[in-house]
Amino acid sequence: TQLLEQSPQFLSIQEGENLTVYCNSSSVFSSLQWYRQEPGEGPVLLVTVVTGGEVKKLKRLTFQFGDARKDSSLHITAAQPGDTGLYLCAGDTDKLIFGTGTRLQVFP
Amino acid sequence: DSGVTQTPKHLITATGQRVTLRCSPRSGDLSVYWYQQSLDQGLQFLIQYYNGEERAKGNILERFSAQQFPDLHSELNLSSLELGDSALYFCASSAISGTDFTGELFFGEGSRLTVL
Numbered sequence: 001t002q003l004l005e006q007s008p009q010f011l012s013i014q015e016g017e018n019l020t021v022y023c024n025s026s027s028v029f030s031s032l033q034w035y036r037q038e039p040g041e042g043p044v045l046l047v048t049v050v051t052g053g054e055v056k057k058l059k060r061l062t063f064q065f066g067d068a069r070k071d072s073s074l075h076i077t078a079a080q081p082g083d084t085g086l087y088l089c090a091g092d093t094d095k096l097i098f099g100t101g102t103r104l105q106v107f108p
Numbered sequence: 109d110s111g112v113t114q115t116p117k118h119l120i121t122a123t124g125q126r127v128t129l130r131c132s133p134r135s136g137d138l139s140v141y142w143y144q145q146s147l148d149q150g151l152q153f154l155i156q157y158y159n160g161e162e163r164a165k166g167n168i169l170e171r172f173s174a175q176q177f178p179d180l181h182s183e184l185n186l187s188s189l190e191l192g193d194s195a196l197y198f199c200a201s202s203a204i205s206g207t208d209f210t211g212e213l214f215f216g217e218g219s220r221l222t223v224l
Contacts, residue, residue, distance in 0.1 A: 033213075042110060042198050042215025043151070088151060095164040096141070096213065098151035 003027050004091055004099035012105045013079055021074045021102045023089035030092045032065055032072045037086040043098075046074075079106045111135065114199050114216035122224055126187040129219045133180055133201030139163070140182040141202075141213060142174055146195040157182055189223045196220050 004025045013019055023032070031050040035043035047056050049065035049072065056063045060083075062075040072089055084106050089099040111134035121127055133140050142154040153166035157176035168174075171189075176182045186193060196218040204211035 040217065042112070042200070042217055043213075044110075044215070045212045048212070095153050095156060095166055097153060097166075098143070100150045 003093070003097050004089055006087075006089060006099040006102045008102060009100065010103050010105075012107070015080055015106055015108050016078050017106075019076050019079055019104070021076075021087055021104075023072045023074075023091075023099050025070050025091060027091065027093060028069050030069075032069070032092070033090045033096075034063055034072070034074055035088045035090060035098075037088060037101075038084075043086075043088055076104075079104075081106045081108050110214040110216060112199060112201050112214050112216035114197075114219050116219055117217065118220050118222075120222045120224065121189060123189055123191060125189050125223075126185065127189065127221065129184040129186070129197050129199075129221075131182045131184070131199030131201075131216060133182070133199075134203075134214055137201035137203050137214070138180065139202045139204060140176055140180070141200040142168075142182070142184050143198040143200065144195050145198060145218070151198070154184070186221070189221075191223050194221055194223045 007022045033048045034046045037043040047063045052067045052069045054065045060077045064073050087102045090096050113132040115130045138159045141156045144152045154168040155174050156164040160176050171187050174184045198218045200213040200215045202211050202213050
């Protein structure tokens with residue numbers, strides 16, 4: 001049973017556009033992580049958020065953990081083709097559960 | 109390179125057969141995780157081992173089993189294979205203990221299993 005729902009499932013945009021990916025659950029998580037996966041490779045950690053309301057910035061990427069620690073968002077500013085990939089959120093219950101994923105395609 | 113090694117990278121087999129997937133974690137990592145990734149179900153947690161002991165279990169079928177050996181490498185055994193078992197199987201390792209996931213998981217490149 002998948003506890004983490006991500007939206008949108010697919011996103012295709014032009015270089016320079018902004019976008020937001022959402023990760024939602026009815027469960028409370030001790031921490032939440034975001035990973036990016038490129039074809040033929042395993043997921044790679046982008047960020048971990050542990051405090052409700054926490055906001056972390058990683059260059060053009062902004063991550064937010066919801067106040068109730070049930071949801072998170074990833075905002076990308078001025079997307080670039082190098083941002084293309086599968087974005088996965090992962091929540092910590094008694095095991096690390098991954099979200100359904102958002103496939104992002106950024107066209108030049 | 110994450111430092112996690114998975115073999116084989118690709119495997120094609122027939123229904124009813126049994127296969128073993130192998131994972132060598134990063135040097136010094138005590139925790140090993142197995143995940144299944146298929147097109148329609150995303151990344152599904154199967155099982156976690158910590159220093160040789162099972163620590164957490166997810167949606168792992170009874171036909172599947174895993175173990176972590178004293179040298180910390182892990183194997184995932186899949187038996188009585190069905191068409192629906194075709195997927196990418198990822199191993200990840202971490203230095204963290206227990207079920208504290210504030211640390212990073214390092215993933216291998218996966219083993220792609222095709223069941224015909």
